[in-house]
Amino acid sequence: MPLPVKLARYERIGALTSTIMQVPQLDLKRQDRALREEILDALVRLSGQAAFILGEAVEQFERDFAAYVEAKHCVGVNSGTSALHLALLAAGVSPGDEVITTANTFIATAEVISYTGATPVFVDIDAATANIDPVAVERAISPRTRAIIPVHLYGRPADLDPLLELANRNGLALIEDACQAHGARYRGRRVGALGLAGAFSFYPTKNLSAWGEAGALVTNDDRVAALARSLRTHGERRRYFHDRVGYNYRMEGFQGAVLGTKLRHLPQWTARRIEIAGFYRGKLEEVGVEMLADDSRDECVYHQFAVYVDDRDHVRSELESHGVASAIYYPVALHCQSAYAGLGYGRGSLPAAERACDRVLCLPMFPELTDAEVEYIAHTFVTVAARRPSAFL
Numbered sequence: 001m002p003l004p005v006k007l008a009r010y011e012r013i014g015a016l017t018s019t020i021m022q023v024p025q026l027d028l029k030r031q032d033r034a035l036r037e038e039i040l041d042a043l044v045r046l047s048g049q050a051a052f053i054l055g056e057a058v059e060q061f062e063r064d065f066a067a068y069v070e071a072k073h074c075v076g077v078n079s080g081t082s083a084l085h086l087a088l089l090a091a092g093v094s095p096g097d098e099v100i101t102t103a104n105t106f107i108a109t110a111e112v113i114s115y116t117g118a119t120p121v122f123v124d125i126d127a128a129t130a131n132i133d134p135v136a137v138e139r140a141i142s143p144r145t146r147a148i149i150p151v152h153l154y155g156r157p158a159d160l161d162p163l164l165e166l167a168n169r170n171g172l173a174l175i176e177d178a179c180q181a182h183g184a185r186y187r188g189r190r191v192g193a194l195g196l197a198g199a200f201s202f203y204p205t206k207n208l209s210a211w212g213e214a215g216a217l218v219t220n221d222d223r224v225a226a227l228a229r230s231l232r233t234h235g236e237r238r239r240y241f242h243d244r245v246g247y248n249y250r251m252e253g254f255q256g257a258v259l260g261t262k263l264r265h266l267p268q269w270t271a272r273r274i275e276i277a278g279f280y281r282g283k284l285e286e287v288g289v290e291m292l293a294d295d296s297r298d299e300c301v302y303h304q305f306a307v308y309v310d311d312r313d314h315v316r317s318e319l320e321s322h323g324v325a326s327a328i329y330y331p332v333a334l335h336c337q338s339a340y341a342g343l344g345y346g347r348g349s350l351p352a353a354e355r356a357c358d359r360v361l362c363l364p365m366f367p368e369l370t371d372a373e374v375e376y377i378a379h380t381f382v383t384v385a386a387r388r389p390s391a392f393l
């Protein structure tokens, strides 16, 4: 199968080869090529049954995904954000409460706290993993704290044992934001349902992705699952009997069918991500590039491969000029976002998160990258790095 890699002549610069490859940071178009017919058949079948909202395809996916993440229940919803929101509601988070989370994440992690009327309390990260620092969490616990939301950033499990211990000791709910961590393992166990509940996103850029918006809440708690099922469909217990004010957070039938088909391929996609990350790591270590630490007891599923550089704009444009795209996740820590200026943190209050956001650069990472592309990316980065050692001090 020919890959959409554009080869162009390029004059020799330094140790770089004379051919330049155009490599995207993510190419969604390559993802489903092999599965297209299978997925389209399923969608045609569903449209014949007019099974557009929830229904059999969603139920089958819920059973399969629950088994995959080793959770008792999976509740299919319309986004990862909705799944997080329902998890907080199931934990009883309400106005006046505080919920502790990391400042180094996508804003949805904090928005859902605001939706409940509670206040997000941002804490700093462990610079070695870019994940929430349990010591900082302990310091932030107040009489109003109700829950903790660790995020498995870039697919790397947050350090859950000390967080679960803190949660148990203080009567708090632990809710995992596993939106980037489908199938990751913490000390041998799949992430997602290790606390009260967890949220997954199937946004098109995620490791397991829908053809549109979708998400899931997972839990081992029967009460949480029942409440989430009711709240996702207007607080219904049975049709037109509403126990409480709920939401329209249902998963579409089409998304269930797409996800069910793709889930069977996720283990092999994850293995490829890990292989690519291993290759990057080996090459970049040789020139002393700063990278996040993998814990050999855990399994990171490499939603992103992050490196840290001082002279980021320059490194990024050098990579770009050699055809290698990169991305910045995330350029601004949440406590420095205008949306949360009212909380009064200000720059300098969470230095490790700020430093990470100032220096992070994410290299191309998706399972369909060819070996030649991966080698080209690593070689290009190493060459740029060797030429600008100051970027890595």
Ligand SMILES: *Cc1c(COP(=O)(O)O)cnc(C)c1O
Binding pocket: 078, 079, 080, 081, 082, 105, 106, 108, 109, 151, 177, 179, 180, 200, 201, 202, 203, 214, 215
């Ligand atoms: C993608 C993502 C979300 C939100 O998921 P949506 O499906 O886009 O609503 C939440 N948290 C993190 C860390 C994410 O990466």
